[in-house]
Amino acid sequence: MGKFTNSSVGKKILMALSGFFLLFFLLQHLTINFLSVISQEAFNSASHFMGTNPVVQFLLQPILIFGVIFHLSMGIILDAKNKASRPIKYEKVDAAANSTWMSRNMIITGIMVMAFLALHFYDFWIPEIKDKFVDGIWDDTTKYYPHLKHKFADPIRVTLYCVSFVFLSLHLLHGFQSSFQSVGFRHNKYTPLIKKLGNIYAIAIPAGFVFIAIFHYLNQH
Amino acid sequence: MSEKKINVTLKVWRQKNANDQGRFETYDMKGVSTDMSFLEMFDVLNERLINEGKEPVAFDHDCREGICGMCSMYINGRPHGPLRGVTTCQLHMRSFNDGETIVVEPWRAKAFPVIKDLVVDRSAFDRVIAAGGFISVNTGNAQDGNTIPIPKENADKAFAAATCIGCGACVAACKNASAMLFVSAKVSQLALLPQGRVEATDRVLNMVAKMDEENFGNCTNTGACEAECPKGISLENIARMNREFLVANLKK
Secondary structure, three states: OHHHHHOHHHHHHHHHHHHHHHHHHHHHHHHHHHHHHHOHHHHHHHHHHHHHOHHHHHHHHHHHHHHHHHHHHHHHHHHHHHHHOOOOOOOOOOHHHOOOHHHHOHHHHHHHHHHHHHHHHHHHHHHHHHHHHHOOOOOOOOOHHHHHHHHOOOHHHHHHHHHHHHHHHHHHHHHHHHHHHHOOOOOOOOHHHHHHHHHHHHHHHHHHHHHHHHHHHHOOO | OOOOEEEEEEEEEEOOOOOOOOEEEEEEEEEEEOOOEHHHHHHHHHHHHHHOOOOOOOOOOOOOOOOOOOOOOEEOOEEOOOOOOOOHHHOEHHHOOOOOEEEEEOOOEOOEOEEEOOEEOOHHHHHHHHOOOOOOOOOOOOOOOOOOOOOHHHHHHHHHHHOOOOOOHHHHHOOOOEOHHHHHHHHHHHHOOHHHHOOHHHHHHHHHHHHHHOOOEOOOOOOHHHHHOOOOOOOHHHHHHHHHHHHHHHHO
8 A cells, every 4th residue: 555655646536536525525515505695504404414423423524524635745745756756847838838737726726725714713713623623613503694694794704705616616627527537548539528527527616606605694683 | 020130238257167166257248149049159259269268168069960969058947938839949039129138147056066167967857767767688689670569559659759859948947856758758758658668667766766876856846847849748758657656666
């Protein structure tokens, strides 16, 4: 296993696999968030389930935290190695002639998304952990919706939230289809479909999160 | 297309030897024929430098017909210049404008150290090949070519991968100085054929290990290599190498 994880190809395969996991996570997160637009009760009960179900709490959540930390730290390690592979830079580079901005700046868009995660943890995850593990409140099934509504009353927070999702979108525009290439899935028939699906996913998912934030900002009664 | 004469300014990387710091030097080229190849323009420059008693610019070149892969010049921010699917020797001055400044640099990669001026040491590629880019066959009479049937599609893909001339443009173009397009082409040309399948597992493991040891960077799927490859080697080969590597790791 060490041989695999130490090799460049092995690392990129692991990067893709953690990426796939995060793609599923985003879809699930958006689905539950979207309930807040449709029904306050549905959002509260879905959030309560995610917040108290032992499988989610003690199996999926640790895997998610590991996945995020792994994806970030591996990204930083790979980027450092890649920069070291060209110690003397070119005087003139016409990078736009052969590759997209998104593909070249995954580390920047990725770090911006991680910076957003810090705010996100401060806003939602830390209060939730405090409620459960410090104050011992596990059975409040109605707190989630008002908490969400309250956070999205602040225009600065909503703006930061929206900007972060632009970075996520840029990250996904390359990351989605790139993950398939990294694990070796490339096919004349399916790869063009994966690229289209990737573009749809990369725009629709962040747009969904942005919509929810703006929706609640505009509907503060 | 009728011949024209243009004036260009060359900004060329000059470096005495591997230990020298190196610097850019500027040369005015007057009345350059648009029918000249880029290397012929360098021949003219070098003749002038020799006549002036100066050191000519060292650059690699051999066949001058796009098959040897020697002419490694990074021109105006792109390997082999502004055209796609060509080497530097196939690039002509008609691709440039009158009055243009052209920046010419060597391949930049830790794995390709500069020897002199625009000449780099690409022997890291040879060591990657030596690590597994071969098949082991007994000597004796060659067997009949049709003994092992091979699907035409596979034969074509293997041949397309085998057109790689090892010029290093993929490494030069990649923002990570990754050699994966080269290595994957060499893995693929053999992995696609029955004769190459026999040693496929060891081959991919050994070649990837050597590639990493030579300090090439990682692949981030930007696709710059494929876009700049003079032989149009496809990213499909990198996907195949990733698959081969994954399966080989499960076996060994």
